[in-house]
Amino acid sequence: MSTHIGANKGDIAETVLMPGDPLRAKFIAENYLDNVVQYSSVRNMFGFTGTYKGKRISVQGSGMGIPSLAIYTTELIKEYGVKTIYRVGSCGGMSPDVHMRDVILGQAGTTDSSIIENTFGPNMYYSPIADFGLLDSAYHTAEEMGINTKVGNIFAADRFYNDEIDIQKLIDYGVLATEMETSGLYLLAAKHHIRALTILTVSDHLLSGEAMSAKDRETSFDEMIRLALNTAVKNIEE
């Protein structure tokens, strides 16, 4: 067991899908994986291992925000040997070019989180980016599956509710959508030399004010989940 994950060594696959919502983790495990075993319920941040198309895959909730994601990501890597993480999240569309239910591949993570500065110190503006191999693979897998994707910069916000930030400036600079984890995931992936990719579904739109229900955020992201799983099986080596 690690501090926040109630699994034994070997219980967790080298490839992990990581939604923020632990109930989305449960939904993915129950509806998409075979031979499922729940390895953790610590803090109700559920984790499961099963198979998809014969390949071993785990699903682990990360919670909301970079501090929570960083706990699970670090323990998955350091305690359980995880090598590849796909974040499967909801997001708020920012750009007029993205619409409700669009699937977005996070090429890079902009953030107002302190994680960059508390890693590199002041005056070093490190750019956390996706693993290019996974990004390329997910993009082409989506094409094969007939899923239209948008690819670009994601804003990982430190606060969900923040009326003090210049959202319009981020939109003007091409940021597609906002969520709360991608920059932290990509930074930690770089630190620990693992692969990571964020795949998102637009659940809200900041320009139109449209918003999905909590139940839809838990259960209605079929395209994103199948894309993540199909990309994952292509990138598992054994």
Ligand SMILES: O=P(O)(O)O[C@H]1O[C@H](CO)[C@@H](O)[C@H]1O
């Ligand atoms: O749907 P998940 O994966 O939790 O992601 C988004 O939803 C949460 C906010 O509602 C934040 O975690 C944000 O990043």
Ligand SMILES: O=c1cc[nH]c(=O)[nH]1
């Ligand atoms: O607007 C949104 C929607 C989902 N997740 C976020 O973090 N922000």
